[in-house]
Amino acid sequence: MKEKELRRxxxxxxxxxxxxxxxxTARQIRYYEEQELIMPQRNDGNRRMYSLNDIDKLFEIKDYLDEGVNMVGIKEIYLEKEVRAKRQRELLKKPLSDNDVRRIFQNEFLSVSGLKNPDEPSFNANKPL
DNA sequence: CTTCTCACA
DNA sequence: TGTGAGGA
Known part of the structure; x- marks a missing residue:
């Protein structure tokens, strides 16, 4: 399941x-690149070359756009997505300390009981207390 | 012919 | 975002 991602x-x-x-339009595609929503590579002749992932990203952007989301909004969406991905990667790296486990269960309890926003980070994987 | 950057009656 | 210039 790794070979596939590489091709995309x-x-x-x-x-x-x-x-x-x-x-x-080419204008739009280049503009979205300027907004750092996509990062196509360049070939020897300085021509932009896009991957299938870029294509998907562009479709997403187009969807958000006619959903009424503006550039800043879209940027925020992808930014938050990166933050979550990073947080998730950190969790996969180091095993959880007893302290982390305790905090996670506590957060789980609060979420289930509806006393807390599930999205709110319960602890920082980088700096466990 | 296709794409690139830059600029705006 | 469109569009045209001027070069590659």
């Missing part, structure tokens, strides 16, 4: 193909 990350599509696939 291969930048092999020129902007012209991406335009037809996404129904976006």
């Amino acid at each position: 990350s291969l930048a092999v599509l020129p902007i012209g193909t991406v335009m037809k696939l996404t129904d976006l």
